[in-house]
Amino acid sequence: xxxxxxxxxxxxxxxxxxxxxxxxxxxxxxxxxxxxxxxxxxxxxxxxxxxxxxxxxxxxxxxxxxxxxxxxxxxxxxxxxxxxxxxxxxxxxxxxxxxxxxxxxxxxxxxxxxxxxxxxxxxxxxxxxxxxxxxxxxxxxxxxxxxxxxxxxxxxxxxxxxxxxxxxxxxxxxxxxxxxxxxxxxxxxxxxxxxxxxxxxxxxxxxxxxxxxxxxxxxxxxxxxxxxxxxxxxxxxxxxxxxxxxxxxxxxxxxxxxxxxxxxxxxxxxxxxxxxxxxxxxxxxxxxxxxxxxxxxxxxxxxxxxxxxxxxxxxxxxxxxxxxxxxxxxxxxxxxxxxxxxxxxxxxxxxxxxxxxxxxxxxxxxxxxxxxxxxxxxxxxxxxxxxxxxxxxxxxxxxxxxxxxxxxxxxxxxxxxxxxxxxxxxxxxxxxxx
Amino acid sequence: xxxxxxxxxxxxxxxxxxxxxxxxxxxxxxxxxxxxxxxxxxxxxxxxxxxxxxxxxxxxxxxxxxxxxxxxxxxxxxxxxxxxxxxxxxxxxxxxxxxxxxxxxxxxxxxxxxxxxxxxxxxxxxxxxxxxxxxxxxxxxxxxxxxxxxxxxxxxxxxxxxxxxxxxxxxxxxx
Numbered sequence: 001x002x003x004x005x006x007x008x009x010x011x012x013x014x015x016x017x018x019x020x021x022x023x024x025x026x027x028x029x030x031x032x033x034x035x036x037x038x039x040x041x042x043x044x045x046x047x048x049x050x051x052x053x054x055x056x057x058x059x060x061x062x063x064x065x066x067x068x069x070x071x072x073x074x075x076x077x078x079x080x081x082x083x084x085x086x087x088x089x090x091x092x093x094x095x096x097x098x099x100x101x102x103x104x105x106x107x108x109x110x111x112x113x114x115x116x117x118x119x120x121x122x123x124x125x126x127x128x129x130x131x132x133x134x135x136x137x138x139x140x141x142x143x144x145x146x147x148x149x150x151x152x153x154x155x156x157x158x159x160x161x162x163x164x165x166x167x168x169x170x171x172x173x174x175x176x177x178x179x180x181x182x183x184x185x186x187x188x189x190x191x192x193x194x195x196x197x198x199x200x201x202x203x204x205x206x207x208x209x210x211x212x213x214x215x216x217x218x219x220x221x222x223x224x225x226x227x228x229x230x231x232x233x234x235x236x237x238x239x240x241x242x243x244x245x246x247x248x249x250x251x252x253x254x255x256x257x258x259x260x261x262x263x264x265x266x267x268x269x270x271x272x273x274x275x276x277x278x279x280x281x282x283x284x285x286x287x288x289x290x291x292x293x294x295x296x297x298x299x300x301x302x303x304x305x306x307x308x309x310x311x312x313x314x315x316x317x318x319x320x321x322x323x324x325x326x327x328x329x330x331x332x333x334x335x336x337x338x339x340x341x342x343x344x345x346x347x348x349x350x351x352x353x354x355x356x357x358x359x360x361x362x363x364x365x366x367x368x369x370x371x372x373x374x375x376x377x378x379x380x381x382x383x384x385x386x387x388x389x390x391x392x393x394x395x396x397x398x399x400x401x402x403x404x405x406x407x408x409x410x411x412x413x414x415x416x417x418x419x420x421x422x423x424x425x426x427x428x429x430x431x432x433x434x
Numbered sequence: 435x436x437x438x439x440x441x442x443x444x445x446x447x448x449x450x451x452x453x454x455x456x457x458x459x460x461x462x463x464x465x466x467x468x469x470x471x472x473x474x475x476x477x478x479x480x481x482x483x484x485x486x487x488x489x490x491x492x493x494x495x496x497x498x499x500x501x502x503x504x505x506x507x508x509x510x511x512x513x514x515x516x517x518x519x520x521x522x523x524x525x526x527x528x529x530x531x532x533x534x535x536x537x538x539x540x541x542x543x544x545x546x547x548x549x550x551x552x553x554x555x556x557x558x559x560x561x562x563x564x565x566x567x568x569x570x571x572x573x574x575x576x577x578x579x580x581x582x583x584x585x586x587x588x589x590x591x592x593x594x595x596x597x598x599x600x601x602x603x604x605x606x607x608x609x
Contacts, residue, residue, distance in 0.1 A: 271561030
């Protein structure tokens, strides 16, 4: 026990920056009112007989990494922390953790629950109060242990912040390779932490702006296949794809309605781009929602599906507008400067947008006002919300022609770069997985 | 709206005539006629693809006769400058002298714009060039417009001189 205490104390004494893996974080904006990061210990989860010990350690790594990525936690472990027993999952040595300065403690276990099946026990303890706060179990196939880790981290994040889950999600984006004038673009899908990346298109046609359906099973995206930009709908599981609207019309900027039944998009013809809407399964004649003689594009539904935010240059510059989902009551809401690419929060009446000219990502009220810029890159665009409405992902172009994915907490805090094997753009954050 | 639908239908009927199919109707297509993405299967084109075959020899001839296949635009502009008008007049003369080919008028934008706005802006530029060619007598049925948005820059720099080269419309000779 002495050596245990010593080990933890020694760990605490070392500055976190020297111990932690260098997180891919750039400090860009520090708004006021940022909550102090919660100190939380995440020791390796003990594995019962029949389970590889490494899984318990890997799960703890993913939990710690997920909590750190929220910006709200300062996790320590599993490296440098003592091993714990399965019995300690429910009855941790509170006094010793307290003596080591730990506020919160994650505990648990990994148990074999059948051939190639594991159950991950996930506990959270308030060390100061000596109290259990979370007790959950996740049964997954052994090779799917990362999802159990994300679920556990989501449960802990939710219990301590009061906010919705966001880690058991996926990101779809455009993976980019090659020089600027011969860019190869493929749709890529990965877990929220960058794991399990795979490609959904092969790069034979340029693709942009993939967007998840609300159930996370389909994508709407724009492909230049056939030398024409058009919206396609892809079933992720089967790989089946179809044009949203048959024919040669130039279509772009697709977004699903919250019930997944419809897709709003932009259609360009005769030098005029308008917002249209069609059933996602192709079972309707498309309806035109706007008719201003200018560029109306980038529609995004409100969470209840009753309204659509979009951008229009009808006033002479790009600005954000809101209309009813049938095209009625079009009303400008942005007045702080040219604004584009509205993305309606899935949780509240806030809209993420791009400030044109400066090319920074910001948020504003859906009723207009309270505009606030969150990023400060050379060119930031394509905002997409986390399902809990707490983070906005976007892509950042550099003057050198590189592009990568970043996320920024809407409540204030540092932007965080997401690891991708190649350049990335046009992220779309999936809903929470079921 | 109406005009572009007609163009699409006519283009379709041109493409389909070779296959002995009926011309496409001059209305919005029926709801259930969705094709499958060629890239999901063999990579061949479907009924909805216009098989735009580029003609490099003819392209060179157009450039030689007209001086250039490209016109340029100001930032966020789609009006055709006097320089661009001269180039388009010469292109129109060549197109009228070579009635067997069609042209794909392809609009582009520089990188300093959001992706979806630039997609629309490229179409606006292609349309401006197309209208000017039509005013010179080139039949609308021989002119398609598409937009590449900011996806196909020719100049890779990140400064005004590169952006000026990328804000363009290119007349591509196709069959």
